[in-house]
Amino acid sequence: MFDLKKHMKANSIDHAIALLLENPDARLIAGGTDVLIKLRNGKPGFSELVDIHSLEELNFIQQDEKNNILIGSGVVFTDIIQSDIIKKHIPMLCDAVQSIGGPQIRNIATIGGNNCNGVTSADSASTLFALNAVLEIRGKGTTRQVPVSDFYLGPGKVDLKKGEILTTFKITPENYQGYFGYFYKYAMRNAMDIATIGCAVSLKTKKHIIEDYRIAYGVAGPVPMRCPKTEKSVINRKVSKSLLDEISQTIETDVSPRTSWRATKDFRMNIIKELSKRATKEALLRAGEEV
Numbered sequence: 001m002f003d004l005k006k007h008m009k010a011n012s013i014d015h016a017i018a019l020l021l022e023n024p025d026a027r028l029i030a031g032g033t034d035v036l037i038k039l040r041n042g043k044p045g046f047s048e049l050v051d052i053h054s055l056e057e058l059n060f061i062q063q064d065e066k067n068n069i070l071i072g073s074g075v076v077f078t079d080i081i082q083s084d085i086i087k088k089h090i091p092m093l094c095d096a097v098q099s100i101g102g103p104q105i106r107n108i109a110t111i112g113g114n115n116c117n118g119v120t121s122a123d124s125a126s127t128l129f130a131l132n133a134v135l136e137i138r139g140k141g142t143t144r145q146v147p148v149s150d151f152y153l154g155p156g157k158v159d160l161k162k163g164e165i166l167t168t169f170k171i172t173p174e175n176y177q178g179y180f181g182y183f184y185k186y187a188m189r190n191a192m193d194i195a196t197i198g199c200a201v202s203l204k205t206k207k208h209i210i211e212d213y214r215i216a217y218g219v220a221g222p223v224p225m226r227c228p229k230t231e232k233s234v235i236n237r238k239v240s241k242s243l244l245d246e247i248s249q250t251i252e253t254d255v256s257p258r259t260s261w262r263a264t265k266d267f268r269m270n271i272i273k274e275l276s277k278r279a280t281k282e283a284l285l286r287a288g289e290e291v
Contacts, residue, residue, distance in 0.1 A: 028049070186271050227254035
């Protein structure tokens with residue numbers, strides 16, 4: 001039984017902001033795949049909801065005049081998977097969201113909710129980290145741009161102030177044009193399971209030399225994270241099988257997984273190292289390289 005005290009349906013972004021300010025204990029609900037579970041389980045702080053489900057202002061995937069790819073926070077995962085823009089320019093995001101839940105979940109869960117939960121296992125997050133995504137956040141009379149790497153403040157904590165709403169994910173052409181990427185998820189089951197480790201790689205090559213390289217993880221630390229030492233070690237290196245082995249060794253200096261009921265630290269580290277090789281290899285193959 002849901003202990004729902006107040007449900008308020010917003011008819012616009014500004015209306016949702018106003019409702020949040022008028023009801024300081026209220027939380028947003030979009031797809032509800034996480035919020036309703038917490039409400040059903042009686043977790044405090046979820047009994048007053050501002051509903052932004054199906055708000056058209058948040059439901060779009062488009063390119064603007066500067067070729068920025070813009071994804072509304074209310075877009076569901078199925079729409080991302082089916083988007084011609086995403087499939088053409090950043091298919092690694094399709095890889096990531098395709099791994100989330102089952103068809104029913106992907107039909108209703110939103111990319112905004114997946115990131116606003118602030119959990120390190122969010123499958124879309126590591127890909128957005130590798131793409132240097134920028135998040136647009138609106139408040140009453142304010143708009144600010146926040147890099148996704150600064151959005152995550154700690155486990156379950158994100159950079160959203162009272163009365164603010166995440167509205168848009170922006171990927172600039174400098175971060176996707178000429179890049180090839182891949183997302184690899186390891187979980188205990190093949191489907192409908194939370195990631196034990198998620199790994200996203202985005203790279204650019206020229207004449208078999210890696211010009212740029214980004215690798216990001218989920219569940220390798222308390223928040224999704226990039227691996228700067230490993231990334232730096234790969235730049236201007238020639239593509240080779242031995243380089244993949246070097247990446248898997250260097251990655252240990254960047255990550256600090258923990259032991260939980262799902263997996264031990266040592267097991268996670270083994271998966272982290274293996275996924276660094278697999279995701280990098282697949283990204284290189286997409287770039288037309290031979291490994």
